[in-house]
Amino acid sequence: QVQLVESGGGKVQPGGSLRLSCATSGRTFSMYAAGWFRQAPGKEREFVAAIHWSGGDNTHYADSVKGRFTISRDNAKNTVDLSLNSLKPEDTAVYYCAARRWGLSVIAGQYDYWGQGTQVTVSS
Numbered sequence: 001q002v003q004l005v006e007s008g009g010g011k012v013q014p015g016g017s018l019r020l021s022c023a024t025s026g027r028t029f030s031m032y033a034a035g036w037f038r039q040a041p042g043k044e045r046e047f048v049a050a051i052h053w054s055g056g057d058n059t060h061y062a063d064s065v066k067g068r069f070t071i072s073r074d075n076a077k078n079t080v081d082l083s084l085n086s087l088k089p090e091d092t093a094v095y096y097c098a099a100r101r102w103g104l105s106v107i108a109g110q111y112d113y114w115g116q117g118t119q120v121t122v123s124s
């Protein structure tokens with residue numbers, strides 16, 4: 001069993017930055033791929049970024065955030081972070097951390113564990 005708790009959301013002006021963190025529990029989290037998804041009001045949940053259980057450069061990003069967001073993980077601390085830079089109003093959404101065994105995926109339905117979400121609002 002893996003439990004996930006997100007933090008770090010808030011309100012920021014366009015062009016600003018935030019850093020989201022996902023704290024996890026479970027001794028085997030280092031064997032899980034992790035992903036970040038987001039859901040805006042009235043829209044479906046969409047993929048943002050994912051990282052392989054081994055971390056490093058084994059990552060994947062949605063085209064809409066590539067070059068602006070960075071996913072990273074620290075298996076010793078059981079955390080997965082998402083750095084959000086050059087934020088745009090269209091980035092406003094609830095951001096969710098998720099985990100799955102084995103390889104990373106861009107499909108929400110393939111993740112087994114989810115956090116409760118953290119709100120990110122980009123507005124002037």
